[in-house]
Amino acid sequence: MKYDFAIIGSGIIGLTLAFKLKQKFNNSKITIFEKEPNSTSHGSGRNSGVLHSGIYYEPGSLRANLCVTGAKELKEYIKSENLWINECGKLLLPTSEYSYSNLENLFNRAKKNGVEINKIKNEEIKRIEPNTNCQFEYGLHVPFTSVADPKEVSKSLIENLRKMNVEINYNFKILKINEQKLFTQNNTVEAGHIFNCAGLFADEIAKNSNLEFRYSFLPFKGKYWKIKNKNFKLNHLVYPIPDLRYPFLGLHSSHNRHGDFYIGPSSTPVFGREQYNGILGDNLKESIGLIFNFSKKIIFNENKLRTLALQELSLLTKRGFFDQIKKMFNNINPDDLELSDQKVGIRSQIFDPQSKNLVNDFVVINQKNATHVLNAISPAWSASFAFADHLMNEASL
Ligand SMILES: Cc1cc2nc3c(=O)[nH]c(=O)nc-3n(C[C@H](O)[C@H](O)[C@H](O)COP(=O)(O)OP(=O)(O)OC[C@H]3O[C@@H](n4cnc5c(N)ncnc54)[C@H](O)[C@@H]3O)c2cc1C
Incomplete structure (x- = not known):
């Protein structure tokens, strides 16, 4: 079966995107692929649950625009679904x-x-x-600033998506995409448009899918x-x-x-993508690459990373x-x-070797029939509903 839309990753970005796509294209066939047995193993289940207001971000940036609009929408969603929220300011x-x-x-x-x-x-x-x-x-x-329960928000979205006939496939790891195909170890799935919302692995999937970009990953x-x-x-x-x-x-x-x-x-440098305990990741080659990458930036104090590292050390x-x-x-x-x-x-932070800075905004890159979300850093959780609209615009949907 060919899907209209396939989404890689069921974090908050993948879930809100499926929600918005289904609202706009009621009859579309949508599927989500998630490598974990649940949707909250990573960023979307491990954050502070703060609905940021949008004060910090450069005016006109994606972070400013999407956070200001998205957080209001998230607050409305939370209230309309009777989920827990503390509007503490x-x-x-x-x-x-x-x-x-x-x-x-x-x-x-x-x-x-x-x-x-x-x-x-x-x-x-x-x-x-x-x-x-x-x-x-x-x-x-x-x-405006409030606190909610990120796991409860994801659970509610999943329940609503199931009612809307969106498929969520857990324990389903995507290795790469090519044209309108998604590849796992043993399978190929087809979709009209594919969204890569894989959080800490989005850049790796993008690279495996021959997307050319200059950024490096620096978690x-x-x-x-x-x-x-x-x-x-x-x-x-x-x-x-x-x-x-x-x-x-x-x-x-x-x-x-x-x-x-x-x-x-x-904000401690870490040498593995999902290394919540310890420092080195499962992929030794990548860990060595990250150690080298961090060391170079610290030695040359790129983007004042040495100053930051010393502060963090203390x-x-x-x-x-x-x-x-x-x-x-x-x-x-x-x-x-x-x-x-x-x-x-x-x-899931990326670094720009051209400007020698940590990238300070969301990054979305289009390929033919695919859209990649590369720097879904904070406040992507707050911004998620507006982020979904932005992804649909980027994909000309
Ligand atoms: C410590 C911390 C605190 C934060 N606090 C806040 C906050 O208070 N407010 C706020 O707005 N933001 C906050 N953030 C940021 C926010 O959590 C993230 O921006 C947001 O959760 C990103 O969502 P996501 O869907 O892109 O990523 P994720 O939640 O990481 O989801 C990506 C999903 O893709 C899956 N995946 C990865 N690779 C594959 C593959 N190959 N195949 C299939 N699935 C795959 C992963 O398993 C994962 O479930 C915080 C972040 C951190 C780290």
Whole structure:
């Protein structure tokens, strides 16, 4: 049987795309191929569940446009399906003179992106969030930002897709695509248009499918520390005012529907695509390549990666981590922190050898009858519904 659309990967990008395709092409035959036994083994089940508002991203970029629109749509979906959401809002605190000097930039950027944001005095921050420690006169407040349960969102989408007769094939690994064919170890499947939404493996599938692109893969692991002290609570998400040159947002608070609080994620180089525990991946050749790649960038300090690596090194010990977070939080002790081996994710980050920078936007590349999603970094989860519309536009559907 030939499908109208085939999607590789059932993370949030694959699921929302199938949802939007089916809404637009009601009679189409859609199939999703997923190599794992479920849809939440990787990024879409391991993230902070934050519906980002879109304040951080360069105005006009895909991340800005798709996040601002997509997060509103995701919020509507969550509410219409009666899923868990905590509309807590976000506080952004300066953690150094440099960070404070970025407050105005971030404020203006948020305004340009059309997101509601307010400057807020440190006394007011202390009043509404007693466990914070704002050392400068002002911080920022973003009312839109919320937290949801990423696994529950995927589960709901899967149930709806099944009702819409979309096939989801688990334990089905795609090796490459060619023209309108998808290849597994033993099978070939045909589809009118193929979408490669394979997250951490999207670039590998694209390369195996003869797509020419200049980017290299450079994954970063994000680890979280759990706050064991049950008396420590926050009413808002609390983030630092970040260095806007990097795609990472800095260590921040994160909480879930069970009332567990975490601080993270780190941004540690990792030498395997799905290496959640340990450092080296299953593919030794690729691990060696990644070690070489990271070392070169660190030695030459490309995109200030040496500076970033040194900062990250200091976070590897509990003491170093604590010294960093006490710039934002009060009433917390090193003994309250426990490194979580459950809550850890890997960013599917790519590097541009031409500009020598970590790519700071989503990247979508078209081939004949195929569309590849190459840099679905944060906030792709928040942006996913609008991302799906964008993919359909790119594929001229
Ligand atoms: C630590 C961390 C925290 C984050 N926090 C947030 C946040 O709070 N808010 C936010 O908006 N974003 C956040 N993000 C980003 C967000 O999680 C990702 O951008 C998003 O989940 C990407 O979705 P995806 O569908 O592209 O990838 P994935 O969820 O990785 O899905 C890709 C799927 O493809 C499958 N696959 C791979 N290869 C093959 C193959 N060969 N054949 C078949 N299937 C294959 C994989 O098994 C996987 O299920 C965070 C990311 C990290 C790492």
